Amino acid sequence: MGAGGRMNVANTTDDKPLAHKRVPVSKPPFELSDLKKAIPPHCWKRSLVRSFAAVFRDFIIIGALYYLADTFIPMLPKPLAYVAWPVYWFFQGAYLMGLWVIGHECGHHGFSEYPWLNDTIGFIVHSLILTPYFGFKYSHRTHHANTNSIEYDEVWIPKRKSDKLYSEILNNPTGAFLVFVFKIVLGFPLYFVFNLYGRKYEKGITSHFYPYSPIFNDSERFQIFLTDLGVFATCYAVYRAAAIMGTQWVINIYGMPILFMSGFFILLTYLHHTHPSIPHYDSTEWDWLRGALATVDRNFGFLNHAFHDVTRTHTVHHLFPTIPHYHTFEAREAVKPILGEYYKYDDTPILEAIWRETKDCIFIEADEVNGEKKGIYWFHK
Numbered sequence: 469m470g471a472g473g474r475m476n477v478a479n480t481t482d483d484k485p486l487a488h489k490r491v492p493v494s495k496p497p498f499e500l501s502d503l504k505k506a507i508p509p510h511c512w513k514r515s516l517v518r519s520f521a522a523v524f525r526d527f528i529i530i531g532a533l534y535y536l537a538d539t540f541i542p543m544l545p546k547p548l549a550y551v552a553w554p555v556y557w558f559f560q561g562a563y564l565m566g567l568w569v570i571g572h573e574c575g576h577h578g579f580s581e582y583p584w585l586n587d588t589i590g591f592i593v594h595s596l597i598l599t600p601y602f603g604f605k606y607s608h609r610t611h612h613a614n615t616n617s618i619e620y621d622e623v624w625i626p627k628r629k630s631d632k633l634y635s636e637i638l639n640n641p642t643g644a645f646l647v648f649v650f651k652i653v654l655g656f657p658l659y660f661v662f663n664l665y666g667r668k669y670e671k672g673i674t675s676h677f678y679p680y681s682p683i684f685n686d687s688e689r690f691q692i693f694l695t696d697l698g699v700f701a702t703c704y705a706v707y708r709a710a711a712i713m714g715t716q717w718v719i720n721i722y723g724m725p726i727l728f729m730s731g732f733f734i735l736l737t738y739l740h741h742t743h744p745s746i747p748h749y750d751s752t753e754w755d756w757l758r759g760a761l762a763t764v765d766r767n768f769g770f771l772n773h774a775f776h777d778v779t780r781t782h783t784v785h786h787l788f789p790t791i792p793h794y795h796t797f798e799a800r801e802a803v804k805p806i807l808g809e810y811y812k813y814d815d816t817p818i819l820e821a822i823w824r825e826t827k828d829c830i831f832i833e834a835d836e837v838n839g840e841k842k843g844i845y846w847f848h849k
Contacts (some may be wrong), residue, residue, distance in 0.1 A: 488744040489745055490745050490747070491745055491746055491747070491761070491762065491812055492809055493758065493844050496758070496761070496810055498807075500757055500787065503788075503803045503806055503807070504788070506803050506805075506806055507788070508799075511791055511795035512790075512795075514579065514581055514790075514792050516580050518792070519570075519573075519579045519580055519792060522776060522793070523567075523570055523593070526566045530563050533559055533563065534560070534721060536556075537556040537560070540552075541556065541720075553724070556725070557724040557725050557727070558728055559774075560725035560728070561725045561727070561728025561731070561732060562729075562774035563774050564597055564725055564728075564729040565733060565736070565775055566774045567596075567597060568593075568597055568729065568733060569775055569776050569793065570589070570590075570593055571590045571593040571601060573590075573792065574590025574593075575604065575605035575608060577790055578789065578791060578792045579792070587602075590605070591694070591695075591698055592698075594698070595695075595701065595702050597726065598699055598702060598726060599699075600677055600692070600696070600698075601695055601698065602688065602691040602692055602694060602695040603675075603676030603692055603695050604676060606688050607622050607623070607666070607676060608623075610622040610667075610683070614754075614759065615756075615760050615786055616747065616749060616754070616759040616762040616763075617750075617751070617754045617759060618748050618832070619750060619751055621667060621748075622666055622683075623665055623667075623741075624665055624737065624741045624742065625665065625666065625668070626742075626748055626831060626832040626845070626847065627830065627831040628833070629831045629832075629833045629848070631831060634830055634831050639849060641827060644830075645826075648823075648826045651734050652731040653731070655730070655733075656729075656731070657730065659676075660676040660677065661675055662675060663675060663676070663683070669683075676695075677692070677695070677696055677699070678692070679692040679693050679696075706718060706722060709722070732775075735822065736768075736775065739766050739818075739821060740763055740764055740766065740779075740782040741763060741764070742764075743764045743812065743847075744824075744825070744828050744829060745812060746762045747845060747846055748762070748832050748844075749762075749843055749845070750845070751843070753842065753843035754843070760783075760786040761786075761787075761807070761810050763783050763812070764813070764814055765780050765781060765782050765813045765814070766779050766815075766818070766821065767813075767815040767818075768818055769817075769818065771818075776794075777793065777797060778796065780813070781793075781797055781800045784799050787803070827849060828847065829847040830847070830848065831847070831848055832847055833845060834846075
């Protein structure tokens with residue numbers, strides 16, 4: 469892996485696929501300020517025109533897909549309709565995920581220069597797709613502040629070898645497949661409702677919907693109430709639509725696309741933070757810069773367009789989360805020569821990558837050095 473870190477997974481190093489080559493864990497020879505100076509000044513500018521253009525793009529495509537599905541699929545013979553509906557669900561779910569990305573950007577104040585506008589747009593679009601905007605905004609802030617800290621990160625906390633369910637019972641192809649299906653189907657709602665895959669808190673009910681959850685501080689609790697009202701309003705609208713149009717119509721038009729969107733959400737977040745080559749740190753080793761660098765950029769092929777290309781720029785997003793999505797690719801290219809081997813890009817085909825990470829990244833354990841285990845942990849199976 470040379471400067472910039474692009475990988476050809478067909479090559480090998482020390483009899484291991486290059487995709488598995490571990491990133492450096494020593495203190496980087498650069499500072500965050502060095503990376504910031506390398507990024508062109510215009511990349512920091514947030515354009516209302518470009519940000520709203522991204523929102524309108526998503527709504528236009530989502531609306532067009534809805535119109536085509538609602539108008540033409542019922543006219544098809546049943547065998548063709550059974551094929552057409554899943555195609556609609558897939559693409560509608562992908563562009564709903566694009567809309568989710570815009571809401572996520574609002575939470576980072578990357579949408580505009582105006583915090584009130586960011587929160588308004590983010591609240592609306594996330595509520596429409598059953599995401600607790602403020603709850604996610606605040607837990608996600610903690611994630612960015614503690615990325616890959618095994619004690620304090622907020623999401624995708626790896627299992628330890630001592631967890632026998634994962635290290636022994638599910639540590640096989642069948643177990644890996646069951647875990648994968650569970651994540652894709654139920655990971656999204658269970659994360660937001662019960663904080664599954666999130667940080668464990670000693671006290672309190674941990675939920676993105678509960679205002680008094682330990683995830684939030686006192687100044688944020690009212691906004692969690694607002695989040696609940698927004699999601700409840702969408703659920704009520706779905707209920708009314710089902711009463712008028714029928715349950716099957718709602719499932720086909722809205723329910724299944726949301727299920728696909730939630731699967732894409734799990735795939736993106738999981739694959740950006742799960743890879744055989746990236747470390748996790750305990751409090752004896754963790755620091756912010758190394759944690760932020762321990763992420764992976766991916767290539768989702770034609771789905772990059774639906775996801776506003778954030779799939780290939782996740783590392784620079786962790787370094788500078790306020791850069792809007794339409795500038796992150798240029799920012800990434802500007803810092804890659806400085807990052808060198810500290811940058812990880814894996815263009816393994818996504819289906820192959822999903823299976824590899826699901827079966828190879830079962831739990832984390834520290835390597836032994838001179839008979840002692842340090843505070844740097846790697847994925848094992």
